[in-house]
Amino acid sequence: MEINIQRSVLLPLSRIQVIMTSSPEVTSINQEALVLTAKATELFGSPFVQYVTTYSYRHGSGKEKEALTSSDLSNTAEESEAFQFVADILPKKILASKYLKMLKEKREEEEEENDNNDESEVDETEFYPPKISLVRTLLD
Numbered sequence: 001m002e003i004n005i006q007r008s009v010l011l012p013l014s015r016i017q018v019i020m021t022s023s024p025e026v027t028s029i030n031q032e033a034l035v036l037t038a039k040a041t042e043l044f045g046s047p048f049v050q051y052v053t054t055y056s057y058r059h060g061s062g063k064e065k066e067a068l069t070s071s072d073l074s075n076t077a078e079e080s081e082a083f084q085f086v087a088d089i090l091p092k093k094i095l096a097s098k099y100l101k102m103l104k105e106k107r108e109e110e111e112e113e114n115d116n117n118d119e120s121e122v123d124e125t126e127f128y129p130p131k132i133s134l135v136r137t138l139l140d
Helices: 014-019 031-059 070-079 081-086 096-116 134-139
Strands: none
Touching: 014 031, 014 081, 031 070, 070 081
C-alpha cells in the first residue's frame, strides 16, 4: 500500500528542497530525506513557534497592546538564554540608513587600522547583514 507523500507533510516540499539545495555542499536530495526533513521541521517547529510566541507575548510589550510584534520576538531571542540559538534568525530591525551608517563607520575604522599598521596588506573583511531566516522562507 503506497501512501501519497505530498499529503503526509504540511510544509511545501518544493520550498524545503530550495532551502536545502541552497547550501553549496548539497548537490542532490533524496525524496525520503526531503520528506523526513519536512516532518522533523513540523514536529519541532510547531511547538517551538507556539512556545516562543507565547513567551514573547507574556514578557514583551505585546501584553499591554494586546499584540505581538517582531521586536518582542527579537528581544526574547536576545535576552533569554533558552532562545539564544535563534537570535540570528530573529534580528532586531534597523532602518537601512542606520545600517549604511554603521557600515560606513566600520569601514572607516578598518581603514584607520590599516593606515596605522606598518604592513601593506589590505584586510578584505566585510560586514554582512544577518542571514534570511529559513523559517521566514518556509512561511512565505
